Amino acid sequence: MRIIPRALCLLCCISVSLAAKAQQQKKNESYHLRIKRAVSPVKIDGIIDEQAWQEADAATNFHMVLPMDTSAARLRTDVRMTYDQQHIYLLVESYTPDAGPYMVESLRRDFAFLKNDNFLLFMDPFDDQTNGFSFGANAAGAQWDGLMYDGGKVDLSWDNKWTSVVKNYKDKWVFEAAIPFKTIRYKKGITHWGINFSRNDLKTTEKSAWAPVPRQFATASLAYTGSLDWDTVPPAAGPNISLIPYLLGGIAKDYDKGTPSKFRRDIGLDAKVAITSSLNLDLTVNPDFSQVDVDKQVTNLDRFELFFPEKRQFFLENGDQFSNFGYSTIRPFFSRRIGLGAPIHFGARLSGKLNKDWRLGVMNMQTGKQEEIGLPAQNFTVAALQRRVFSRSNVGFLFINKESLNYDPAKVEDKPVYSRYNRNVGLEYNLASSNNFWTGKAMLLKSYSPGKTGHDFAHAANLQYTSKAWNISWQHEYVGRNYNAEVGYVPRQGYIKLMPQVTRLFFPQSGVVLSHGPQVTSTWFLNEKFRRTDNESMLNYGIVFRKRNTLNIWASNTYIQLLNPFDPTNTGKDSLKTGTRHNWNTVGADYVSKPQSLFTYAFSARYGGYYEDGTRLMTNAELGYRFQPYVSIALSANYNNIRLPQPWGNNSFWLVGPRLDVTMTNTLFFTGFMQYNEQQKNINLNTRFQWRYRPASDLFVVYTDNYLPEPFYVKNRALVLKLVYWFNI
Known part of the structure; x- marks a missing residue:
C-alpha cells in the first residue's frame, strides 16, 4: 500500500x-481591541452605568458574513472588554431595527447558533489559532460556553463557572458577563490573544463578525481572529482547585425479571486541579451519569x-x-x-x-x-x-x-x-x-x-x-x-475505501435564493485484493434560500456484495447469503424550514430499490413549535416500508418521538422525551428536572420508564434524585 x-x-x-x-x-492582523484594567467595580446587571465601561475601548463596525460577506453589517453591534484581578468582563450592545420580539428557542444553555438571536465570543488565549474558549448568550439570556479545538469547532459539553445577564431595551439588547480567570486556561505571559465576536439576527437573517470571515467558514474559525491587546500581562489565576461532590438516591424495578425493587444510595466526587495556567488535572471517584440525555433511537437497517x-x-x-x-x-x-x-x-x-x-x-x-x-x-x-x-x-x-x-x-x-x-x-x-x-x-x-x-x-x-x-x-x-x-x-x-467529492456553488445577486449548486460523491469499498464489494454514487442538488430554509434533491445508485449473512429487516428473520450481489437506484429529497418562524419543520423522503428485488420507502418529519422563551414542543416521526419476497414480506417500522422542553428561567429546566420504536418493540419515557441553584451546581430529578407496546406492560422503571455542588478551594 x-x-x-x-x-x-x-x-x-x-x-x-x-x-x-x-x-x-x-489574517485580520489589522483588527485590534485594547483591554484595560477596570477603573471601577463592574456589576453584572445589563445596565451600563459604570465608569469602567465609559473608558473601555469598543469593537464596532462589524462585517456581514451572511447572506453576503462583501459589505458592512447592517445591524450595529458594540463590544467592550475590561478586567480586574479575578475576572474578564464583557459588555455587548446588540442594536435592532425594531423592538422585537426576539427570536430564541428557549432559556436552555448551549443553544443552536443559527436558531437564535445571539452573540458569541471566540477566544484564543494561546494565540495558536487552534484551541480556545467560547462564551455567549441568546437574546433571552440563555448561556453558551464551550471548548474550542481543531481551529474552529466548539465542544459545548464543557460547563464551567461564570455569570451573565441579558437585559432588553427598546432599540437593543445588552449582554454583560464576568468570566473568572480560573475558569479558562491561558498561556502565562502572553499579552496578545486571538479574539473574534459573532452575532446572529434571525429577523434580518444577518450573521456578522467583528473581524471578517469568508461565508464558507464558520465565524468560530480561529484562522480569522483579530487581536485582544492587554495593557499588561494578564493576572495569574492563582491556586485553582475545584471539588464537585454528588449525592444520589434512587429506586429501580425490573418487572421483566420479577426481581424486588433496588434502592440506590451513592456518593462520588470530581476534582479539577490547575497544574499550570494552561494544564489541568481532572479526577473522578465513583462517577455517576444518570442525568445524561438518553440516546435518540433510530430504525436500524444497517449491516x-x-x-x-x-x-x-x-x-x-x-x-x-x-x-x-x-x-x-x-x-x-x-x-x-x-x-x-x-x-x-x-x-x-x-x-x-x-x-x-x-x-x-x-x-x-x-x-x-x-x-x-x-x-x-x-x-x-x-x-x-x-x-x-x-x-x-x-x-x-x-x-x-x-x-x-x-x-x-x-x-x-x-x-x-x-x-x-x-x-x-x-x-x-x-x-x-x-x-x-x-x-x-x-x-x-x-x-x-x-x-x-x-x-x-x-x-x-x-x-x-x-x-x-x-x-x-x-x-x-x-x-x-x-x-x-x-x-x-x-x-x-478488511477493506479499502475511496471517496472523491466535488461541490460547486452559485450565488445569485438577488432573489429568494442565496446559493445553489450540485454535489457529486462516489464511495467505493474494495477488499484487500482490490476487488469491489460496495459502491454508492450520488448526485445532489442543494438550494439555500435567503431566509435560511434549505432544499436538497438527490439520486443515487447502490451496489453491495454481502460479506456476511444479513437480515435486511434486522428483525431476526431469514438472512441473505454471503456473496450475494444487490444493486438498486434511489431518489430522495430533504427540506428544512426557515429557523425564524415559531413553527419549524423538516421533511425527508426516499424511495427506491432494496436488496433481493425489494423496495424501500422512507419518510421522516420533524415538527417544532416554541412559546418563546419558555416552552418548546417537538415531534419526530420516521416511517419505513420495506417490501421483499418471502420469508420477509411486507415490513413497516414506525419510530415516533415527542419531546417537551420547559425552561421556567435560565436556571430551571424540565425535559420530557418519549420514544416508540416499532422495530425494537419498545416504548421509552425519560423525564428530567434540573435546577441550577448556583453556577455549575445542580439538582436533578430523573424518571425513566420502558414499556412493551404489545401487550402493553411495564418492563422496567427507575427514579433518581441527584445533587451536585461545585465549590472552589
Whole structure:
C-alpha cells in the first residue's frame, strides 16, 4: 500500500507552501481591541452605568458574513472588554431595527447558533489559532460556553463557572458577563490573544463578525481572529482547585425479571486541579451519569454497528485529543467502551497546553468486575501528544491500552471470553492552512492483541479545498482484517475505501435564493485484493434560500456484495447469503424550514430499490413549535416500508418521538422525551428536572420508564434524585 506515503508527502508539501505564505501576513492582523484594567467595580446587571465601561475601548463596525460577506453589517453591534484581578468582563450592545420580539428557542444553555438571536465570543488565549474558549448568550439570556479545538469547532459539553445577564431595551439588547480567570486556561505571559465576536439576527437573517470571515467558514474559525491587546500581562489565576461532590438516591424495578425493587444510595466526587495556567488535572471517584440525555433511537437497517455519541461530560470535556483522532468510522478511541456493562471506580485525566506548540492529554480509568457475564476488572490508559507545525497544522501521537486484570481466558467456562489486553498506537498529521482553504489529515494506526498478527494496521488520508464556489475533497481508507480497536469504533475491517467529492456553488445577486449548486460523491469499498464489494454514487442538488430554509434533491445508485449473512429487516428473520450481489437506484429529497418562524419543520423522503428485488420507502418529519422563551414542543416521526419476497414480506417500522422542553428561567429546566420504536418493540419515557441553584451546581430529578407496546406492560422503571455542588478551594 503506497497511498499513505504519497498522500502524506502531498499534505506536507502543501503545508510547507501555505506556511511560507502565512509567515508573510496573518489574517485580520489589522483588527485590534485594547483591554484595560477596570477603573471601577463592574456589576453584572445589563445596565451600563459604570465608569469602567465609559473608558473601555469598543469593537464596532462589524462585517456581514451572511447572506453576503462583501459589505458592512447592517445591524450595529458594540463590544467592550475590561478586567480586574479575578475576572474578564464583557459588555455587548446588540442594536435592532425594531423592538422585537426576539427570536430564541428557549432559556436552555448551549443553544443552536443559527436558531437564535445571539452573540458569541471566540477566544484564543494561546494565540495558536487552534484551541480556545467560547462564551455567549441568546437574546433571552440563555448561556453558551464551550471548548474550542481543531481551529474552529466548539465542544459545548464543557460547563464551567461564570455569570451573565441579558437585559432588553427598546432599540437593543445588552449582554454583560464576568468570566473568572480560573475558569479558562491561558498561556502565562502572553499579552496578545486571538479574539473574534459573532452575532446572529434571525429577523434580518444577518450573521456578522467583528473581524471578517469568508461565508464558507464558520465565524468560530480561529484562522480569522483579530487581536485582544492587554495593557499588561494578564493576572495569574492563582491556586485553582475545584471539588464537585454528588449525592444520589434512587429506586429501580425490573418487572421483566420479577426481581424486588433496588434502592440506590451513592456518593462520588470530581476534582479539577490547575497544574499550570494552561494544564489541568481532572479526577473522578465513583462517577455517576444518570442525568445524561438518553440516546435518540433510530430504525436500524444497517449491516454494521451503529454509532451513538458520547454524552458523559467527564469524557467529553477537553477530550478532543483522544476522541477526534482518526475518522468517523476509524476511531481508535471511543469512550463509550469504558464502563460498558461495568461500574467505573475511578479515573484521572491530565490535559492542556504545555506551551504554545505542545499539547498533552493522558487519561486512566479503572472499571470493576461484572460477575454475571464474567467481565473482569479492566484498566484503560490513553495518552495523546500533539505538536503544532507550520502556521496551524499539527502532528499527533496516540497510545491506547486496555488491560483485563487478574484474568485468564483459558479458565473461563460457559461465559464470553474477553482478551487479556488490546493496544493501539497511532500517528496523525493534520493540515490546516492559514486561511483555512486547505485542510486534510493523514493517519497510521497499528493494533496489538493476543493471537492477532499481520494485517493489523489501518491508515487513511484526506485532502479538501474549500473556496466560496468550490469544495473538492479526496479521502481514502485502509483497515486490515486483523486490525482490532477494542476501545474504539471501527465497525468494519478488511477493506479499502475511496471517496472523491466535488461541490460547486452559485450565488445569485438577488432573489429568494442565496446559493445553489450540485454535489457529486462516489464511495467505493474494495477488499484487500482490490476487488469491489460496495459502491454508492450520488448526485445532489442543494438550494439555500435567503431566509435560511434549505432544499436538497438527490439520486443515487447502490451496489453491495454481502460479506456476511444479513437480515435486511434486522428483525431476526431469514438472512441473505454471503456473496450475494444487490444493486438498486434511489431518489430522495430533504427540506428544512426557515429557523425564524415559531413553527419549524423538516421533511425527508426516499424511495427506491432494496436488496433481493425489494423496495424501500422512507419518510421522516420533524415538527417544532416554541412559546418563546419558555416552552418548546417537538415531534419526530420516521416511517419505513420495506417490501421483499418471502420469508420477509411486507415490513413497516414506525419510530415516533415527542419531546417537551420547559425552561421556567435560565436556571430551571424540565425535559420530557418519549420514544416508540416499532422495530425494537419498545416504548421509552425519560423525564428530567434540573435546577441550577448556583453556577455549575445542580439538582436533578430523573424518571425513566420502558414499556412493551404489545401487550402493553411495564418492563422496567427507575427514579433518581441527584445533587451536585461545585465549590472552589
